[in-house]
Amino acid sequence: MAFLSQPGKKKKRYASAGAMIPPPPVSNLYRSPGAGIFVTTVVAGSVALVKPFAVASRPFLRDVIFYMVAVFWTFLMLYRGTTTLGETLGYLGLYVVYVLIVIISAYIYNRQKRLINSSVQSTAQIPAEFHSSDDDDVPCMNGGTVQQEYESEYRPLLPYSESTSQILLSSMNPVDSRKWRRKPWSWRALKILKTPLEVVLLLCIPVVDPDKEDRNWRRPLNCLHLTTAPLACLLTFQSGAYADYLIQGQFPVWLLMLLLGFFLSAIAFCTTTNDSPPKYHSLFSLLGFLVSALLISAAASEVVSLLHMLGVVLSLSNTVLGLTLLAWGNSIGDCFSDITIARQGYPRMAISACFGGIIFNMLLGVGLGGLMQMVETHNDVQFETDGLTWVLAASLGLSLVLSFVIVPMSQFHLGRNYGIFLLVFYAIFLIIALLTEFGKIHFV
Numbered sequence: 001m002a003f004l005s006q007p008g009k010k011k012k013r014y015a016s017a018g019a020m021i022p023p024p025p026v027s028n029l030y031r032s033p034g035a036g037i038f039v040t041t042v043v044a045g046s047v048a049l050v051k052p053f054a055v056a057s058r059p060f061l062r063d064v065i066f067y068m069v070a071v072f073w074t075f076l077m078l079y080r081g082t083t084t085l086g087e088t089l090g091y092l093g094l095y096v097v098y099v100l101i102v103i104i105s106a107y108i109y110n111r112q113k114r115l116i117n118s119s120v121q122s123t124a125q126i127p128a129e130f131h132s133s134d135d136d137d138v139p140c141m142n143g144g145t146v147q148q149e150y151e152s153e154y155r156p157l158l159p160y161s162e163s164t165s166q167i168l169l170s171s172m173n174p175v176d177s178r179k180w181r182r183k184p185w186s187w188r189a190l191k192i193l194k195t196p197l198e199v200v201l202l203l204c205i206p207v208v209d210p211d212k213e214d215r216n217w218r219r220p221l222n223c224l225h226l227t228t229a230p231l232a233c234l235l236t237f238q239s240g241a242y243a244d245y246l247i248q249g250q251f252p253v254w255l256l257m258l259l260l261g262f263f264l265s266a267i268a269f270c271t272t273t274n275d276s277p278p279k280y281h282s283l284f285s286l287l288g289f290l291v292s293a294l295l296i297s298a299a300a301s302e303v304v305s306l307l308h309m310l311g312v313v314l315s316l317s318n319t320v321l322g323l324t325l326l327a328w329g330n331s332i333g334d335c336f337s338d339i340t341i342a343r344q345g346y347p348r349m350a351i352s353a354c355f356g357g358i359i360f361n362m363l364l365g366v367g368l369g370g371l372m373q374m375v376e377t378h379n380d381v382q383f384e385t386d387g388l389t390w391v392l393a394a395s396l397g398l399s400l401v402l403s404f405v406i407v408p409m410s411q412f413h414l415g416r417n418y419g420i421f422l423l424v425f426y427a428i429f430l431i432i433a434l435l436t437e438f439g440k441i442h443f444v
Contacts, residue, residue, distance in 0.1 A: 034322050034323040034324075034326070034327035034392065035326075035327040035328075035330045035331045035358065035361065036067075036071075036358045036361070036362060036396060037392070037395060037396045037399060037426065037429060038327050038328060038331050038426065039331050039334050039335075039354050039357070039358050040067075040354055040355065040358065040396075040399060040400065040403070040422075041399055041422040041423065041425055041426040041429075042331075042335070042422070042423060042426050043331065043334055043335050043338050043339070043354050044351060044354045044414075044419075044422055045418070045419040045420070045421070045422030045423045045426075046335070046338075046339050046342075046419065046423075047338055047339060047342045047347055047350045047351055047354070047414075047419070048347075048351075048414040048415060048416065048418050048419030048422070049416050049419035049420070050339055050342045050343055050347075051342040051343065051345070051347040051350075052347075052413070052414060052415040052416055052419075053347040053348065053413070053414055054411075054412055054413045054414075055347075055348060055351055055407065055412050055413075055414050056348055056412075057408070057412045058105070059105070059352060060351070060352075060355075060407065060412065061404070061408075062101065062102075062105070063352065063355035063356060063359070064355065064400055064403060064404050065404075066094075066098045066355075066359055067355055067358065067359050067362075067400060068397065068400045068401070068404070069094065070094060070359060070362050070363055071362075071393070071396055071397055071400065072397070073091060073094070074362065074366065075389070075393040075397075078389055078393070081382060082380050082381065082382050083370060083380060083381050084380050085371075085374050085380070088367055088370045088371050088374065088381075089371070091363060091366070091367040091370075092363065092364065092367040092368070092371070094363055095359065095360065095363035095364060095367070098359060098363075102356075161274070161275070162274070164219065164220050164274060165220075167218055167219065167220055167221070167274060168218075168220040168221055168224075171202070171218040171220075171221040172199060172202050172203065172221065174194075174195055174198035174199060174202060175191065175195065201295075202221070203221075203224065203225075203228050204225070204228050204229055204232040204291055204295075205225075205229070205288045205291050205292055205295075206221075206222055206225040206229065206284040206285070206287055206288040206291075207285075207288055208281065208282060208284050208285040208288065214275075214276070214277060215277050215281055215282075217276070217277035217281055219269070219272055219273065219274045220269070222268070222281075222284060223265045223266075223268045223269040223272075224265060225284065225287065225288075226261055226264040226265045226268055227258065227261030227262055227264070227265045228261070229287050229288070229290075229291045230257050230260070230261055231254065231257055231258060231261060232291050232294070232295070233290060233291055233294050234253065234254060234257050235254070236294045236295055236297070236298040237294055239298070239301075296333060300329070300330070300332065300333055303329050303332060304326060304329040304330060306329075307321075307325040307326055307328070307329040308321065308325070308326060310325060311325050311326075320434065320437055323388075323392070323430070323433055323434075323437075324430070330361075334353065334354065334357055334358075337353070338350040338351075338353050338354060341353070347414075351414065388433060388436050388437055391429075391432055391433050391436050392433065395429040395432070395433070399422075399425055399429075402425075403422075406418065406421075
């Protein structure tokens with residue numbers, strides 16, 4: 001295995017951002033590439049199967065090239081058996097360069113797009129003298145007019161406004177009565193099971209919808225979010241390790257957070273109305289993002305812990321765990337979110353997330369973990385490798401090279417054949433890796 005050992009110490013440690021997890025941990029140098037090959041083959045292949053599409057050429061080539069550089073650099077460190085502080089900082093700097101290139105490329109693309117749109121609009125304008133005077137009487141039936149007529153048709157005859165308590169109860173109700181009547185009994189039973197969790201999420205996560213006229217402003221619930229959302233962040237961050245911390249040995253942090261939340265909620269409630277959102281309503285989206293990220297992280301950590309426990313019960317080695325259960329557990333979020341995004345009609349976003357997310361995990365996960373260990377021990381990080389390391393290196397590198405060659409040859413169209421190819425490639429890799437681990441295949 002690719003253990004990271006410290007000179008003069010018998011206890012083995014791992015260059016991973018999660019190196020503080022109690023032993024026996026699984027090396028991030030297995031888990032990150034193991035999750036990487038899973039995401040770039042199984043998840044990317046599933047996206048191509050669900051929604052065949054034409055990928056953006058330059059962003060795809062950019063992501064694949066950076067990932068190949070990161071993989072080559074990672075396994076070069078494994079081949080040398082050590083890494084220095086300067087090399088680790090360069091490893092982290094590679095991700096900074098990647099982010100800067102993505103931002104600059106997006107800026108240039110958006111600027112060129114605006115210039116093209118403005119030039120098209122200027123050439124498409126018709127001079128005023130060519131307009132007939134009779135055209136002024138013809139209404140413009142665009143999407144906005146149709147939507148306004150639809151809303152006015154179903155608008156109640158008498159003015160009606162809900163009370164604060166009615167707004168709170170309706171906004172906390174996850175069940176749509178009209179949808180409930182149309183759905184079968186199986187859907188209703190599943191909805192009943194999900195309702196308690198959905199109510200908790202509605203209480204903790206504010207949602208800002210720019211497509212709605214009121215931007216989903218629910219005054220009593222949004223004011224309550226100023227209390228529940230920070231408290232949820234405190235209780236989920238690091239498994240609530242800081243919630244019970246006592247300030248000066250007497251006052252708990254969770255009680256301070258609760259009182260501050262009550263104070264902010266009271267101010268927001270007294271300075272807003274039920275009818276129109278305040279100017280700072282968009283800030284609730286940032287709060288919702290933070291709470292959602294921490295809840296997803298906490299849920300993913302519990303899934304990984306359960307999978308690790310399953311591996312211990314089944315007497316699986318840390319190597320097999322890193323390549324299978326833990327790699328799959330770390331990629332559950334990517335798998336479901338990317339496939340969902342593809343089904344909603346955004347396959348390009350999904351395929352970009354496949355590469356961008358795994359580049360982040362590899363460069364920062366291994367880089368920050370190694371840097372933290374160097375700062376703690378004042379020594380270079382040492383690696384120990386075996387035959388499975390080179391199976392993983394060859395498989396991951398080969399999958400990226402094949403994608404780099406096959407996708408341009410198919411004119412950057414990711415179809416179902418490409419998705420099936422990636423799934424078959426991962427199955428072959430997994431078989432070879434397990435046979436190598438169990439001693440059926442030997443590498444000198």
